[in-house]
Amino acid sequence: MLFTPIFLFIVAIVAFLSIVIVQQGTVAVITIFGKYSRVLTPGLNFKIPFIELIYRKISIQNRSVELAFQAITADQANVNFKAMLVYSVLNQEEETIKNVAFKFIDEASFMQALIRTIEGSIRSFVATKRQSEILGLRSEIIEHVKSQIDTLLESWGYHLTDLQLNDIAFDEVIMRSMAQVVASSNLKAAAENEGQALLITKTKAAEAEGNAIKISAEAEKTAAQLRGQGVALFREEVAKGMAESAKVMSEADLDASLILFSIWTEAVKHFAENSKGNVIFLDGSTDGMEKTMKQLLAIEKLNGAADTGKK
Template identity: 25%
Template sequence: MEALVGILTGGGVIIVIIIVLLALLFGGLRSSILFTVKTQENVIVERFGKFLRVAKPGLNTKIPFMDTLTKPISLRIRQLEVNIESKTKDNVFVTVPVAVQYVIREESVQDAYYRLSNPEAQIRSYVFDTVRSALSGLDLDAAFESKDDIARSVEATLSTRMQEFGFHIVNTLVQDISPDQRVRDSMNSINAAQRDRVAAQSLAEADKIKRVTQAEAEAESKRLQGEGVAAQRRAIAMGIAEQYEMLKQVGIENTAEELLLMTQYFDTMQDVARNGRSNVLFLPSNPSSVGAMGDEIRSALLQAQAANDTINGDSTPVNPAEPVDGEGNSREHIERLRAEAKERARRAREEARRNAEGAAQSAREHFGE
């Protein structure tokens, strides 16, 4: 009987122990023994306030009442925005927004948690110091051109300083360099003036090229016109020579020059009437003027005819005292008469030419503009 009571008593104790263990596992003490860590996070386990280990993502255990957990430490890339107000070398105050992307290295979670109480404030201090040092030696224009250099300088400084604390600087971006609104307006005015000057220079160059091209075209046109006029005059001269030869061939040798002068005179009148710039043609106001021109032309023709008759035959009487040939004229007298006849013919031709030219000039004056 006593043995049975002992068995029952021992069994009850075991059952109580099992019940307590189940209560601990599935009751309120479960959260004190088991805990989970999410992906891209770490948790530091401390025992009585002393660092014990770093809990990785997944299911982890700890001893209740002895071990404590810190807040989850994120291993994702984070970005810190820093707005810095500084002064350039030419005493212009600018605002420089800087974005710093950083991450805690997984193997340095302990250093990142314990060595810096406020890592963001530490990063801000380094960024302020680096950017202000860089801008103090640059003018405003040079600062705009050196924006990437400033970003690289900030990144190099942060990487060196923050690496020992367990932080890795992924990237540093200088987003903008923004001066005061009045300074920006002044810069825009300067840029606009420079662009206007460049535009004016371009227009002047274009106009210069246009004028030079036009001058070259006009010079070439005048050169070609001169060649055309020369060719025209050469053709006219050749035509006159051919006409003169044709007149000589048909027997009009002595009056050929007078006929050509008359032809040139009438050609001049036709050219004045055809190519005049005015639609009005002025003629002599009375019949006597027209008659005078006709008399000049007629006189020139008669003088030319008289010269021709003189050359063909002379009726000058022979002096009886002089030796004569078989026809009753001495040789010297005949030679003298011939010379005088040739001289009179030459003078008559010259007079006819001058009269014809005078008539042509009168025609130009009467019929011109």
């Protein structure tokens, strides 16, 4: 009877040691006498006490790590990187779990290898580029790293889910020089734009002024033509009137000089009525009158000859 409680106690201990509960998102690697045996999935599992041992529990969830390191460009500029790496176990297949469990002696060794591999891949890429190119090659750097380490990570049983370059910065001296280059480039662009705007403004103003001068000249030309035509018509009408008057006076046996005298007196009257000045100077002497009459008779003869030629 004494052995019954002892037996029950041993059975309870064995049962307790046989039960293995694996948490969700985790698998357990079982070994027998140090050799791989099998993988326990999440949930309630059983193992042989004292023979089967849990070698390692492996998380199959995504894990992240932050990186901070420095690289040197082809033109010897120091570039400071801050990155975040997201990785996970490739899948839950047995061969993949064996690689994760046995490729590295512990988790710290794997992390060191992973970080140094990514840093080396980025450094090798940056070493082929100039500092002025680096800031615009963020996506190219990420693609380069993934293409370089995806196969290697798969052989370790892992997969690179994401790589983010959160910050790319140069040394303070280089940053100041780059800022000066950008500022000078902006000033140059602003000056060029201002010069182009001023040129366009001046060109448009000159074109407008030229068009205004052209329009004014055309208007003046047209006005001069109209004035000339008016004067010509006026003279033509005057000549016709004088010819008619001379004809009537000749038929009445009167001296045609009276027409000229009448024109002379009408002109003096017109000057007096319409002139804006206070004094009108006319040569009222006999010689002046005779001279004026001769000029008017000469004009009449020219108009008469012109009319004869037209007929």
